[in-house]
Amino acid sequence: MAFRENLLKKIKIDKISEQVIASIGTPDSGKKIDGEAMRDLLEIKPYKLKRERDLDLFILEKDKGEQRILVLDNDLAIYDTTAEDVAMRKSPAIKEMLSIRNVIKILNDGDVVVSRKEESVRTIQKEYVDMLDLSFEMSDIDDIENDGSASLNKAYSEGVIESLTLFAEILSYRRPPKNMKISNCFIIGAAVHQKIGEVLYGPVVIYSYNHNELKLIEDQIGSFDKEKLDWMHHVVMGSEKATIEGPLVFQYLKEAVIKIKT
Numbered sequence: 001m002a003f004r005e006n007l008l009k010k011i012k013i014d015k016i017s018e019q020v021i022a023s024i025g026t027p028d029s030g031k032k033i034d035g036e037a038m039r040d041l042l043e044i045k046p047y048k049l050k051r052e053r054d055l056d057l058f059i060l061e062k063d064k065g066e067q068r069i070l071v072l073d074n075d076l077a078i079y080d081t082t083a084e085d086v087a088m089r090k091s092p093a094i095k096e097m098l099s100i101r102n103v104i105k106i107l108n109d110g111d112v113v114v115s116r117k118e119e120s121v122r123t124i125q126k127e128y129v130d131m132l133d134l135s136f137e138m139s140d141i142d143d144i145e146n147d148g149s150a151s152l153n154k155a156y157s158e159g160v161i162e163s164l165t166l167f168a169e170i171l172s173y174r175r176p177p178k179n180m181k182i183s184n185c186f187i188i189g190a191a192v193h194q195k196i197g198e199v200l201y202g203p204v205v206i207y208s209y210n211h212n213e214l215k216l217i218e219d220q221i222g223s224f225d226k227e228k229l230d231w232m233h234h235v236v237m238g239s240e241k242a243t244i245e246g247p248l249v250f251q252y253l254k255e256a257v258i259k260i261k262t
Helices: 002-022 035-042 083-090 094-098 100-107 117-130 138-153 157-171 226-237 248-261
Strands: 048-052 055-061 067-071 113-115 185-193 199-208 213-217
Touching (some): 002 035, 002 138, 002 157, 113 117, 138 157, 157 185, 199 248, 213 248
Antiparallel strands (some): 048 055, 055 067, 185 199, 199 213
């Protein structure tokens, strides 16, 4: 079960990281980062929160007593210095600004800043993922298949989606482009991006919440191909036949994992 738990952690880390990055605007946009999501990411571990003056500092203890510090604000800068130095630079007292040396530090922090904004988020995301053991045995994949099939038989949609999400992560399947989404359906598939902007999507796995139906289309469907997109909708509605249906979809996904592992 360690693999499953670690993979779910990775999925969570990636999701929060993308949420934060999506909230980052240009310097003149006035857009604020999603501070709540960033806090959730930082609190996973191993960063520790320290309140210094009016700043929320998240500190990573390094070797030999050194620290790396991220300031939770719109800049998301990571500093390679002390908490006291960061506090002086970011929130100086009047008496500190009387020193020319301090003023230089306040006006230019390039000597201690490691990264900012998206680069900082990516750094922390990578640190967390690198801590996870994501190696697996085929027994782990069997468990995911069996749990998915059992959940489908019991009409337990959360269990079905969790198993599909795990398979999607292992197989690098993605959620569909906006124009390929279908209401009340959870969809994953292999995506190939073309130079013209089209996405070739397939195989496609579609789970209908309303009907507890799981289907797989093995064909690739172009995001610009209206005829194929209409056909995909007909497959969901049942007027056209899917390549595979029911628990056999989980068996197909397991076999796809075996192919990439061998």
